[in-house]
Amino acid sequence: MTFRTMTSPATAARTNFKFTFWKLVFLFLMAAGLYATVIRFTQGLGAATHLSDQFPWGIWISFDVLCGVMLAAGGFTLTAAVHILNIKRLHSIIRPTILTAFLGYILVCAALMFDLGKPYNIWHPLIMRNPHSVMFEVAYCVMLYTTVLALEFSPIVLERFNLQRPLKVVRAILIPLVICGVILSTLHQSSLGTLYLIVPEKLYPLWYTPLLPVFFFLSAIAVGLAMTIFESSLSSKHFGLQLELPVLQELGRVLVVVLGVYAILRFEDLANRGALKLALHPGYEMYLFWLEISLCIIFPLALLLQPRVRSSANGLYFAAVLVVLGFITNRMNVSITGFEGSTGVRYFPKWTELAVTGAIIAAGFALFGLAVKYLPIFPKEEAEEELVQEPAGQSANALPDVSPVMEHAGD
Amino acid sequence: MSKALLYDSTICIGCKQCEQACATQNKLPYNDAIAAEEIQSDHKMTVVLTRNDRFMRRLCMNCNEPSCASVCPVGALQKTALGPVTYDASKCMGCRYCMVACPFSVPKYEWSKLIPKVQKCTMCPDRVAQGKQTACAEICPTGATKFGERDDLIAEAQKRIRDNPGNYVDHIYGLEEVGGTSVLLLSAVPFETFGYRSNLSKDPMPMLTYRVLSHIPDFVPLGGMVLGGIWWITHRREEVALAEGHKPVAEKKNGRKP
Numbered sequence: 001m002t003f004r005t006m007t008s009p010a011t012a013a014r015t016n017f018k019f020t021f022w023k024l025v026f027l028f029l030m031a032a033g034l035y036a037t038v039i040r041f042t043q044g045l046g047a048a049t050h051l052s053d054q055f056p057w058g059i060w061i062s063f064d065v066l067c068g069v070m071l072a073a074g075g076f077t078l079t080a081a082v083h084i085l086n087i088k089r090l091h092s093i094i095r096p097t098i099l100t101a102f103l104g105y106i107l108v109c110a111a112l113m114f115d116l117g118k119p120y121n122i123w124h125p126l127i128m129r130n131p132h133s134v135m136f137e138v139a140y141c142v143m144l145y146t147t148v149l150a151l152e153f154s155p156i157v158l159e160r161f162n163l164q165r166p167l168k169v170v171r172a173i174l175i176p177l178v179i180c181g182v183i184l185s186t187l188h189q190s191s192l193g194t195l196y197l198i199v200p201e202k203l204y205p206l207w208y209t210p211l212l213p214v215f216f217f218l219s220a221i222a223v224g225l226a227m228t229i230f231e232s233s234l235s236s237k238h239f240g241l242q243l244e245l246p247v248l249q250e251l252g253r254v255l256v257v258v259l260g261v262y263a264i265l266r267f268e269d270l271a272n273r274g275a276l277k278l279a280l281h282p283g284y285e286m287y288l289f290w291l292e293i294s295l296c297i298i299f300p301l302a303l304l305l306q307p308r309v310r311s312s313a314n315g316l317y318f319a320a321v322l323v324v325l326g327f328i329t330n331r332m333n334v335s336i337t338g339f340e341g342s343t344g345v346r347y348f349p350k351w352t353e354l355a356v357t358g359a360i361i362a363a364g365f366a367l368f369g370l371a372v373k374y375l376p377i378f379p380k381e382e383a384e385e386e387l388v389q390e391p392a393g394q395s396a397n398a399l400p401d402v403s404p405v406m407e408h409a410g411d
Numbered sequence: 412m413s414k415a416l417l418y419d420s421t422i423c424i425g426c427k428q429c430e431q432a433c434a435t436q437n438k439l440p441y442n443d444a445i446a447a448e449e450i451q452s453d454h455k456m457t458v459v460l461t462r463n464d465r466f467m468r469r470l471c472m473n474c475n476e477p478s479c480a481s482v483c484p485v486g487a488l489q490k491t492a493l494g495p496v497t498y499d500a501s502k503c504m505g506c507r508y509c510m511v512a513c514p515f516s517v518p519k520y521e522w523s524k525l526i527p528k529v530q531k532c533t534m535c536p537d538r539v540a541q542g543k544q545t546a547c548a549e550i551c552p553t554g555a556t557k558f559g560e561r562d563d564l565i566a567e568a569q570k571r572i573r574d575n576p577g578n579y580v581d582h583i584y585g586l587e588e589v590g591g592t593s594v595l596l597l598s599a600v601p602f603e604t605f606g607y608r609s610n611l612s613k614d615p616m617p618m619l620t621y622r623v624l625s626h627i628p629d630f631v632p633l634g635g636m637v638l639g640g641i642w643w644i645t646h647r648r649e650e651v652a653l654a655e656g657h658k659p660v661a662e663k664k665n666g667r668k669p
Contacts, residue, residue, distance in 0.1 A: 046522030053452065053519045056510035084638050086645035117505020117520070117527045121485075124504050128485035134620050135508045136484035137627065179638045183631055190623075197619045198478055198512045201610050213623055343516075 026362050033359020036352035040114055048352045052345065059349040062335040064111030064357055066192055067328050068104055069142070070216075070223050074231070075101025075149060076185035077224035083178040090251075092244055093232050095156060095377045100231055102149040103367050105142065107360050114356050134194045141188035148181040156375050189220040196334060205275040206289045207338040211265065218262045219296070219327045225255045226323035233317040241378055243313055252316050255323065256304045263297045288329070288337045296326025413475075414494040414539055415561035416548060417568055419597040421578055423466040423555035425459055429547035433457045433470075436535060436546035453521045456532040457547060460605050465598075467605040468556065470547075471496065471517045471532035472585055473593035474615075479509035479518060479531075481617035487529075494561070494593040495534035503528060514589050514611055534593060561593060568597055590615030 040048035051058050078097040081087045113119040125139040151170060158167040170177075193216030200208055209215070229248050236243040270276045279289055300319045309315030340346055349357075371377055427446055434441035439454050451458050457470035473496045480488040480496060487502035488509055509529060510518045521527035535545040543549070548558035557564065565586060572579045584602050585592040588611045596602065603609050 042525070044523060044525045044527065045520075046524075051522065053510065053522075054516070056507040056520060080638070084642045084645070086642070086649060115506075117507065118503060119505075121502075121504035124485040124502060128487075128502055130481075130484055130486040132481045132617060132621055132624065133484045133508075134624060135482060135506055137624060139484055175639075175642055179635055179642070182638055183634045186634065187627060187630070194620055194623045195508070197623065198482060198616050199514075200612070200616075200619065201514055201608055202511075210619075 026366060029355075029358045029362040032355040033362070036355035036359070037114070039352050040356065045117060048350065050347060050350045050353065054343040054345045055339065055347045057335060058347060059336075059353050059357060060111055060115040062332050063328070064360060065108055065115070066331040066335055068108040068111065069189065069192060070220050070327060070331060071227055071324070072101040072104025072108070073185065073189060073220035073224035074228040075104075075152075075224070076145075076182050076189075077221055078228055079152065079178045080182045083175060084182070087250075089247055092379055093228060093247060096231060096235055096372075097228050098149065098152050099156070099368065099371055099377055100227065102146075102153045103364050103371075105146040105149055107364050108142065109146065110363075111356070111360055134191050134198075138188050138191050138195070141184045141191065145181060145184040145188065148177055148184060151177055152181065156377065160375050185220070186217060190214065190217040192216050193334075202339060202342040203334070204278075204285050204338040204341050205273065206270070206278050206285055207334045209269050209273060209275075211269050212334070215262070215266065218258060218265070219330060222255060222258045222262060222296075222323055223327045225251050225258065226320040229255075229316050229320035230324060233313060233320070235372070235378070239372060239378065245311075245313055248313070248316050249311055252304055252310050252319070255319075256301065256310075259297060259301055259304070259323070263301065266293075266297070285337060285341065288333055292326060292329040292333050294326075295322050295329055300326065413492070413561045413593065414534075414558065415473075415564050415593040415595060416470075416534070416545060417557045417559070417564040417595045417597070418468050419555050419557070419568075419571065420465065420467050421597065421599050422553045423459070423468070424553055425461055425466040426552065427459050428550045428552065429468065429556055430455070430457055430459060432546040432550040433532070436538075451517065451519060453519045453530040456530060462600075462604050465600055465604070467596075467598060467602075469605065470594060471534070472515050472588075473532070473534045474589055475591040475593065476589070476615035476617055478512040478514060478589070478616045481620070482508045482512040484508070491536060493536070493539050495536040495539055496531075496593075497533050497536045498529055498531065500528040512616070514608065514616055561595075564595055568595055571597065587613045589613075 036048065045051060049058055049060075074097045078090060078094050082090050082094050112122065116122060125136050126143075130136050152174075154170050155167055158170065190213035193212035193214075196203055196208065196212055197210065229251055232244060232248060235241060267276070270279065279286060300322045303309045303315060303319040303322070306315075309319065336347055430446060431441050433439075433456050434445070434454075437456060439456070445455060448455060449458060449460055451469055457468060460467045460469060473490075473494055475490070477488065477490050477496050480486075480490050483503075484506060485502045485504060487499045489497050489499070491497055505527060507520060507529075510516070510520060518529045518531045520529060535543075538545060544558040545556075548556045551557075557567075559567075565583065568583045568586075572581060572583070578599060580598050580601055582598075582602070584596040584598070584607060585594050590613065596607075598605075601609075
C-alpha cells in the first residue's frame with residue numbers, strides 16, 4: 001500500500017458538516033456518557049452502578065472487557081493468517097482489522113478505568129506481582145498486546161507522515177511482533193475464561209466447565225473471523241469500496257470449521273459432565289442457554305453450510321452478525337446469567353452503566369471513521385475518490401438498515 | 412504454628428458482643444441499628460445469625476489456601492503463617508476479583524465511597540502477632556468462640572462431637588472445606604441453614620486456575636517455535652516458487668488451508 005495524499009480533508013469536513021441522524025445519535029451518546037462519567041467519578045461506584053456485594057462484576061466487565069477483547073480478536077487471527085500462514089489474499093483487509101483490534105483494546109482499557117475501584121492504581125500489577133493470579137496474567141497480556149497492536153498499527157501512521165526510517169525498523173521486526181501478538185492473544189483470550197475456573201460452586205453448570213479457557217479461545221477465533229467479515233462488509237458499503245467477496249468467502253469457510261469444532265466440543269463437554277439435562281430443564285438459565293446456542297451455533301451453521309448463502313455477500317454478513325451476537329450472549333451468560341442463581345440476585349445495569357458503555361461504543365465508531373478518513377487504512381486505488389469526497393460520519397447515514405448491529409463494530 | 416478460631420454454636424447465647432468488639436477493633440461504627448443487620452457488609456465484618464432460636468456466626472474463614480489471595484493481581488491479600496488472611500488497601504486497585512472468587516462470598520466493598528476498599532475480617536493480625544487472642548474470642552462470655560492452635564482446636568472439636576453426639580451435626584465445618592480454613596465451626600443443625608455452602612470441594616480452589624496458569628511458561632517458547640516454523644515453511648515455499656520461475660501459485664494452495 002502506498003502513501004495517499006489528502007486534499008485537505010479538514011476543509012472538506014468543514015464544508016460538508018451538517019447534523020445528520022447518526023451524528024445526533026453520536027452526540028447524544030457522548031453527552032449521556034459524559035454525564036454518567038461525572039456521576040461515576042464524583043459519587044463512586046455505588047451511585048453509578050447496580051453492583052452490589054452479591055454481584056461485584058456487571059456490564060462493564062461482561063460487555064466492555066470480556067466482549068470487547070473478544071470482538072478485537074480479528075487482529076491476531078488475521079495477522080496470523082496473513083503473516084504466518086502467508087495467505088496473501090487476505091492482505092487487503094488486514095489494515096482495517098488491525099485498526100479495529102487496536103481501537104478495541106484502547107476502549108477496553110478505558111472501560112477498566114470506570115470499573116476499577118481505584119483506577120489510579122491500574123499500574124500496580126507492573127511492580128506488585130502475583131503470578132498465581134489469572135487477573136495478573138490478563139493484565140500483563142493485555143498491556144503487552146496493546147503495545148504490540150500499537151506497533152502493528154504504527155506503519156499506517158508512519159506512512160501517512162512519510163517517516164521512512166522508523167517504518168523500516170517496524171517492518172524489520174514485523175514477524176517476531178506478529179508471533180508475540182498471536183501468543184499473547186492466545187494466552188489472554190483463553191485466560192478470560194480461566195478467570196471463572198475458580199468458582200465451580202457459584203457458576204451454573206451449563207457454563208462452568210474446566211474447558212472454559214478452550215471455549216473462550218475458540219470463540220475468540222470465530223468472532224475474530226466474523227468481525228472481519230462484518231466490518232469488511234460495512235466498510236465496503238460505507239466507504240464505497242469494492243467488496244472483497246472471495247476473501248470473505250474464504251473466511252466464511254474457515255468460520256464453518258471453527259464453529260463446528262466449537263459446537264462438538266461444547267456439547268461433548270455438557271454430556272460428559274452430565275449437564276445436558278439442565279439444557280432441557282425449563283427456567284431462566286435454559287432459555288438464555290438456547291438463545292446463546294441458537295445465535296452462535298445453530299443458525300450460523302445452518303446458514304453457512306448452504307453454498308448459496310456462503311457465497312453471497314448478504315448471507316455471509318448476516319451469518320457473521322449472528323455469530324458476533326451469539327458469542328456476546330455467551331460472554332454475558334458466563335459472567336452474569338450463570339451467577340444469578342447462586343447469588344440469589346438479579347442484575348440489570350443502571351442507566352449510567354449503559355450510558356458509559358454506549359459512549360465507549362460510539363467513541364469506537366467515531367475513531368474508526370476518523371482513522372479511515374485521515375490514514376491510509378484501505379488500499380489507495382479503491383479508497384481515494386470516495387474517502388476524500390465524503391466524510392465518514394455522513395456516509396454512515398447511508399446505512400440505516402444495519403444500525404442495531406453496528407453497535408459492536410468498533411469494540 | 413497456625414492459629415485458628417473454633418466457634419461452637421451450641422454454646423453461643425447470641426449476645427453479639429463479638430460483633431461489637433470486632434467493630435471497635437476495626438474502628439467501625441456500631442449501634443442498635445447495625446446490631447440488627449443480619450448480613451456481612453463493608454461496616455460489619457462478623458455477624459451473628461439467628462434462625463429458629465439457633466445462632467451462627469459468619470465471618471471470613473481465613474482459608475489455609477485462600478482463593479482471594481490467589482486471585483489478587485497485586486497481592487493485596489496475603490495468607491500469613493500465623494493464620495490470618497490480611498488485606499493491604501494501598502496495593503488494591505479495586506478489581507473485585509476476590510469478591511467473585513471467594514467460595515464463602517466474604518469480601519465486601521465500600522460501594523458508597525469514592526475511594527473504596529475491600530472489607531473483611533482479617534482475624535486481628537496485629538493482635539495475633541503479639542500473641543493475643545482475636546477481639547471476638549477475647550470478649551466471648553461463654554467461650555463459644557475460642558482462639559488457639561488449629562491442631563488443638565480440631566482435637567477439641569472432635570472430642571466435643573464424640574462426647575455429645577446428639578448435640579452436634581457430625582461435621583466440623585472448615586476442617587476440610589476448600590483445603591481447610593482457620594475458622595472451624597460446630598453446629599446442632601445443618602450448616603446450610605445459615606447459608607454455608609455444602610457443595611465445596613475438599614481441594615484448595617486456587618489449584619483450579621493454577622493448573623492452567625502453570626502451563627504458560629511452557630507454552631510461550633513452544634508457541635513461538637511452532638508459529639516461527641510455520642512462517643519459515645510457508646515463506647520458503649514462496650521463495651522456491653519464485654526461484655523456479657513461475658508466479659507464486661503456491662500461495663493459493665496455502666490460502667485454502669486454514
